[in-house]
Amino acid sequence: MxxxxxxxxxxFPLSLGYTLFYLSVLVVIPILACFxxxxxxxxxxxxxxxxxxxxxxAYALTFGTSFAAAAVNLAxxxxxxxxxxxxxxxxxxxxDALIDLPLALPTAVGGLxxxxxxxxKGWLGQYLAPLGIQAAYSRLAIVLVxxxxxxPFVVRTVQPVLEDLxxxxxxxxxxxxxTRWQSFRRVILPPLYPALLTGFALAFARSLGEYGSVVxxxxxxxxxxxxxPVLIVARLEEYAYGEATxxxxxxxxxxxxxxxxINALERWxxxxxxxx
Amino acid sequence: MPETxxxxxxxxxxxxxxxxxxxxxxxLVLAAAAVVGxxxxxxxxxxxxxxLSDGAAAYWRNLFGDxxxxxxxxxxxxxxxxxxxxxxxxxxxxxxAIARFRFPGRTLLTSMIDLPFSVVAVSSExxxxxxxGLQGYLGPFLxxxxxxxxxxxxxxxxxxxxxxxxxxxxxxxxxMQAIGDxxxxxxxxxxASGWQMFRxxxxxxxxWGLLYGIILCNARAMGEFGAVYVVSGHIAGQTDTMPLRxxxxxxxxxxxxxxAVASLLTLLAILTLVVKVFLETxxxxxxxxxx
Numbered sequence: 001m002x003x004x005x006x007x008x009x010x011x012f013p014l015s016l017g018y019t020l021f022y023l024s025v026l027v028v029i030p031i032l033a034c035f036x037x038x039x040x041x042x043x044x045x046x047x048x049x050x051x052x053x054x055x056x057x058a059y060a061l062t063f064g065t066s067f068a069a070a071a072v073n074l075a076x077x078x079x080x081x082x083x084x085x086x087x088x089x090x091x092x093x094x095x096d097a098l099i100d101l102p103l104a105l106p107t108a109v110g111g112l113x114x115x116x117x118x119x120x121k122g123w124l125g126q127y128l129a130p131l132g133i134q135a136a137y138s139r140l141a142i143v144l145v146x147x148x149x150x151x152p153f154v155v156r157t158v159q160p161v162l163e164d165l166x167x168x169x170x171x172x173x174x175x176x177x178x179t180r181w182q183s184f185r186r187v188i189l190p191p192l193y194p195a196l197l198t199g200f201a202l203a204f205a206r207s208l209g210e211y212g213s214v215v216x217x218x219x220x221x222x223x224x225x226x227x228x229p230v231l232i233v234a235r236l237e238e239y240a241y242g243e244a245t246x247x248x249x250x251x252x253x254x255x256x257x258x259x260x261x262i263n264a265l266e267r268w269x270x271x272x273x274x275x276x
Numbered sequence: 277m278p279e280t281x282x283x284x285x286x287x288x289x290x291x292x293x294x295x296x297x298x299x300x301x302x303x304l305v306l307a308a309a310a311v312v313g314x315x316x317x318x319x320x321x322x323x324x325x326x327x328l329s330d331g332a333a334a335y336w337r338n339l340f341g342d343x344x345x346x347x348x349x350x351x352x353x354x355x356x357x358x359x360x361x362x363x364x365x366x367x368x369x370x371x372x373a374i375a376r377f378r379f380p381g382r383t384l385l386t387s388m389i390d391l392p393f394s395v396v397a398v399s400s401e402x403x404x405x406x407x408x409g410l411q412g413y414l415g416p417f418l419x420x421x422x423x424x425x426x427x428x429x430x431x432x433x434x435x436x437x438x439x440x441x442x443x444x445x446x447x448x449x450x451x452m453q454a455i456g457d458x459x460x461x462x463x464x465x466x467x468a469s470g471w472q473m474f475r476x477x478x479x480x481x482x483x484w485g486l487l488y489g490i491i492l493c494n495a496r497a498m499g500e501f502g503a504v505y506v507v508s509g510h511i512a513g514q515t516d517t518m519p520l521r522x523x524x525x526x527x528x529x530x531x532x533x534x535x536a537v538a539s540l541l542t543l544l545a546i547l548t549l550v551v552k553v554f555l556e557t558x559x560x561x562x563x564x565x566x567x
Contacts (some may be wrong), residue, residue, distance in 0.1 A: 010374035010470035015369040022366045083308040104545040106499025110540040113319040201386030
């Protein structure tokens, strides 16, 4: 019945046809091409391409720095979301708007600025260098720029949940004699877990594939500060397309797994919101 | 409970149980301000300081005196509208099909567009995938028909469209769903043609949502680095877009030049944020996005 009614509107075959055509040219065919290219390697070649000392170092670095940055973002994101939702202070709207800047700013600009802020003579590097902290062309530099890139994600996932949180539970906790810290840990924090985890996963996934900013700050030294996407580009520039594709497939599979995890987390987060 | 000063006074809906002591509020607000200041404000200020370090005349020369930089600005101004146009058409078509009709595979199609997959993952690893697709399959076919894809402007447009394809569609779908199809059905049953209905009914209803999607898409398209880097071959004066030019100048130790180009991109990002804040109050005050 609804079908009859809906088909009154024109343009269904055209719009759906174009959508499918566009998606297959832009997304489906390239992904299939990538897998079939990697499939043209033998198993041994594939293993040699994706599992050398250099690629292992690159994976470890990519995952390690992404994880560290996402963990830092978890804490910073919770702090900022808390302050934005719970407190009123001058400049709050500005701070709220600025949080989105890393999403709007080209990553190359982020990389350029972070590279020159933290060199020995840079605005911030001059204070860190005497302490023996090298925040440029090092792993720390990668983590710093990834923290910048991933900052909006945790803030933006936690903020709406925190806004919708019922005051009653907190009031009950307070009237039962809980201290502020106790009610934060036992009453406020648990409903935020799904949102925090989703934000963490989004920041982590974004960091895994980040390329534009990391090339600037890392120095790209093999075994030390060379991330996996940089390795792919290096292979491409050597015209080793098979090897490059193999590494890309590994990252692709990882990002699909991340996708499944993020979706599960978001479903969980919606369910617990509905319960609250 | 002591009187709270007006500066940090919460609105009345926050009751005592939700109120933190003043010292804690001050410390947390200062900590958050320090984080935002160090991570976001200082870098933005630094871009402009770096760009203007040799004075305004040098800034102007760095931007418009260098033919390669000039070319990169022009190239970005060609590539981005091309990719935007492609994604606007796609966004309208996809939103129309998904929001107005029921068909098998609709959920799958929606998730291809709307899930974080497209937002987080597409913008990262899969950009490399594009290259192999173009290189291995479409490339030879198009080349034999006289269309040069890799290391040329069409390739740049495709790569940019690829990494930004979901932005318009995922803004439009919820807007169209919220509006419903009554007005459009009425228009059609009163004898409007499809095009008349689209222009007179659909477009005015979705214009803010559409503009919002375009703004987000534009910001990402302007700044895209990885996909364009791989597809372009990075040839100065030919296939360097603005973000690539930033990197090239940086590699050449021409920091003022690099910062000059970066400052243009930063201005654009700030403008994007301003328009975004403005549009968010228009589209719906409660909406917040994770991109």
